[in-house]
Amino acid sequence: MSRSLHPQVTALLERVARSPLPPYHTVPAFVARRIYRDTRSALAPQAPDVAEARLMVFGNRVAVRAYRPVAGDALPALVFFHGGGWAIGDLDTHDVVCRQLAVGAGCAVFSVDYRLAPEHPFPAAVEDCLFATRYVFENHRSLKVDSTRIAVGGDSAGGNLAAVVALMAREAGGPPLAYQLLIYPATDQRCEFPSHERNGQGYLLTQDAIRFFRSAYLPNPKDYADWRASPLLAQSHAGLPAAFVLTAGYDPLVDEGRAYAERLAKSGVETAYREYPDMVHGFVLFGGVVDTANAAVAECGERLRHAFQRVPA
Numbered sequence: 001m002s003r004s005l006h007p008q009v010t011a012l013l014e015r016v017a018r019s020p021l022p023p024y025h026t027v028p029a030f031v032a033r034r035i036y037r038d039t040r041s042a043l044a045p046q047a048p049d050v051a052e053a054r055l056m057v058f059g060n061r062v063a064v065r066a067y068r069p070v071a072g073d074a075l076p077a078l079v080f081f082h083g084g085g086w087a088i089g090d091l092d093t094h095d096v097v098c099r100q101l102a103v104g105a106g107c108a109v110f111s112v113d114y115r116l117a118p119e120h121p122f123p124a125a126v127e128d129c130l131f132a133t134r135y136v137f138e139n140h141r142s143l144k145v146d147s148t149r150i151a152v153g154g155d156s157a158g159g160n161l162a163a164v165v166a167l168m169a170r171e172a173g174g175p176p177l178a179y180q181l182l183i184y185p186a187t188d189q190r191c192e193f194p195s196h197e198r199n200g201q202g203y204l205l206t207q208d209a210i211r212f213f214r215s216a217y218l219p220n221p222k223d224y225a226d227w228r229a230s231p232l233l234a235q236s237h238a239g240l241p242a243a244f245v246l247t248a249g250y251d252p253l254v255d256e257g258r259a260y261a262e263r264l265a266k267s268g269v270e271t272a273y274r275e276y277p278d279m280v281h282g283f284v285l286f287g288g289v290v291d292t293a294n295a296a297v298a299e300c301g302e303r304l305r306h307a308f309q310r311v312p313a
Contacts, residue, residue, distance in 0.1 A: 003249060003250075003277065003278075004278060005250060005278055005280070006278035006279060006290070006292060008289060008290045008291065008292070009250075009278065009279060009280055009283070009290060011289070012043075012286065012289055012290065013202070013203070013204070013280070016204065021035050021039070022035075023206070023208065023209065024036070024085075024088065024209050024212060024213075025206075025208045025209050025211070025212030029087050029088065029116070029117075029118055029119075029216060032087065032088050033084075033087075033088045033089075033090070033116075036084060036088040036089060036093060037088075037090065037092055037093050040093040040094075040285055041092070041093075042288075043285060043286045043287075043288050043289055043290075044096040044285060044286075044287060044288050045096060045100075045287030045288045045293070045294055046288075047095065047096045047099050048096075048099050048100055048103045049099075050067050050068060050069050050099050050102055050103065051068050051069060051070050051071045052066070052067065052068040052071065053065060053066070053067050053068075053095075053099070054066055055091075056110075058131070058132055058135040058139075059131065059135055061128075061131060062112060062113065062114065062128050062131055062132050062135075063091070063113040064110050064111060064112055064113065064132060065091045065095070065098070065110075065111045065113070066108065066109070066110050066111075066143075067098055067099060067102040067108065067109040067110075067111070068102065068108050068144075069102045069103045069106060069107070069108075070106075072144075073144065074140070074144045074145055074146045075106070075107050075108045075144065075145060075146065076105070076106070076107040076108070076145070076146050076149035076150070076151070076178070076304075076308040076311075077107055077108045077109070077110060077136055077140075077143075077145040077146070077149065077150045077151070078101060078102075078105065078107050078108070078109045078110070078150075078151045078152070078153050078181065078304060079110050079112065079129075079132055079133045079136055079150065079151070079152050079153070079165075080094070080098055080101070080109050080110065080111045080112065080152075080153050080154055080158070081112050081114065081125075081129050081152070081153070081154035081157075081158035081159075081161040081162055081165075082094040082111065082112075082154060082155070082157075082158050083154065083155040083156030083157050083158045083159070083183075083282070084116075084156070084157055084158075085156070085157050085209070085210075085212070085213025085214075085216070085217070086116065086117045086122075086125050086157045086160075086213060086216065086217035087116055087117045087118065087212075087213050087216040087217060088116070089116075089157070089158075090113060091111050091113050093285070094111060094155075094158075094285070095111075096285075096287070097155075097284060097285060097297060098111045100287075100294075100297045100298075100301065101153075101297065101300060101301050101304065103301070104297065104298055104300070104301020104302065104304070104305070105300075105301040105302075105304035105305045105308065106305055106308075107149075107151075107304060107305075107308060108143070108144070108145055110132065110136055110143075112128065112129055112132045114128035114129050114132075114161070115128055117213075117216040117217040118215075118216040118217075118219070121216065121217055121218065121219055122217050122218050122223055122226075122228075122229055123228055123229075125157075125161055125217070126161060126164055126165070126168070126228050129152075129161045129162075129164075129165050130165050130168050130169070133150070133152060133165050133169065133175060133177075134175055136150060136175075137150055137174070137175035137176075138175075147175075147176075148176070148178065148311050148312075149178050149308045149311050150175065150176070150177055150178055151177060151178050151179035151180065151181060151241070151304060151307065151308075152165050152166055152177055152179075152180050152181070153179075153180060153181030153182070153183070153300075153304075154181070154182075154183065154185075155183035155184060155185075155282075155284060155285075156183070156184055156185065156186060156253070156281065156282065157186060157213070157217075158183075159181075159182040159183050159184060159185025159186065159257075160185050160186040160187065160229075160231065162180055162181065162182055162185070163180065163182055163185055163187060163231040163260065164227075164228050164229075164231050166180045166240050166241055166243075167227065167228075167231055167234050167237075167240065168228070170239050170240055177241040178241055178242075178307060178308065178311050179241050179242055179243070179244075179303075179304060179307040179308070180240070180241050180242070180243040180244075181243075181244055181300055181303070181304060182243055182244065182245045182246070182257070182260070182261075183246045183284055183300065184246060184247050184248055184251050184253050184254070184257055184281055184282075185231075185245065185253070185256075185257055185260060186253055186256065187230060187231050187232040187253075187256045187257065187259065187260040188230045188232045188233065188256045188259070189214060189218060189223075189224040189225075189229050189230045190224050190225070190230065191207075191210060191214070191252075193255035193256045193259065194255055195251065195252050195253065195254045195255035195256075196210070196252045196253075196255075198252075199250050199251055199252045199254065200252050203250040203251070203252075203280045203281065204280050204281055204282055205251065205252055205253070205280070205281035205282065206252075207252065210252060217229075231260065232256060232259060232260050232263060236267065237263050237264050237266075237267035237269060238267045238268055238269070239269075240264065240267070240269045241269075242269060242270040242271065242307060243261070243264050243269060243270070243271045243272070244271075244272045244273075244274070244300065244303045244304075245257055245258075245260060245261035245264070245271065245272070245273050245274075246273075246274050246275075246276070246284075246296060246299075246300065247273075247274070247275045247276070248275070248276050248279035248280055248281055248283055249275055249276065249277035249278060249279060250278070250279065250280045250281075251279075251280060251281040252281065253281060254275065258273065258275065261273040272303065274299065276292060276296060278292075279292060279296075283296070284296050284297050284300075
């Protein structure tokens with residue numbers, strides 16, 4: 001099957017190539033964060049209205065932005081972990097997509113402001129994301145959340161963290177999770193799948209950027225094989241919540257995302273997989289300039305809504 005980029009993505013890549021801004025891997029992390037924040041907002045679609053979007057602090061430890069599409073009764077919940085290579089990204093870079101998911105899935109969304117590398121390397125992000133997920137479950141009454149309908153999800157590094165939290169929750173015997181939404185997740189820190197080479201230059205996320213993010217998050221190479229960093233390498237994937245894995249055809253991570261979906265399915269986990277063949281890494285945030293982004297986020301919302309509806313009352 002021949003591959004070709006979507007014309008709107010081609011136009012975006014040409015726009016990026018003309019930008020005077022330096023690549024992430026050539027500047028300090030705090031500068032990369034500012035570049036990422038400002039460029040994401042320039043590409044985002046119009047933010048949908050929600051009934052509530054407010055900052056909370058869980059256990060005086062983790063800041064979280066909580067979204068509710070409607071006021072009132074207990075809702076299903078998505079605990080969301082933003083992308084950005086564990087080193088950049090924040091509540092603001094993913095504000096619009098969290099609003100879209102809250103409206104699309106009809107659920108509360110708790111977007112987690114986990115600690116970032118290199119100041120806080122692995123496993124700090126994992127610890128914060130697991131803490132936030134447990135907090136939502138343990139405080140579901142005060143948060144007006146249905147404790148039987150809690151999902152985890154995220155994009156890129158956040159997809160990695162969601163997969164890891166699902167594994168850790170299974171290992172610990174809880175909290176019980178209803179679903180996992182994995183948007184072009186990083187699943188194998190060894191970075192040896194062919195797509196790292198095939199898509200490693202010219203499609204936004206480059207091999208140099210991946211090395212930059214990995215060295216910040218995992219300064220000790222022995223941690224590459226730790227399943228809390230590389231969920232594909234977990235000994236077993238049985239007993240995990242149902243999953244939707246979304247990938248992009250021109251993404252260096254597409255092969256490891258597909259491999260994770262296949263591993264889940266082979267382990268008996270109900271798994272849906274969707275590759276957007278003409279898209280690049282990060283595309284779900286580009287709904288202001290890439291129409292497919294909004295369609296993909298809508299699909300994520302629909303799959304979440306369907307998963308929540310299937311949980312017995």
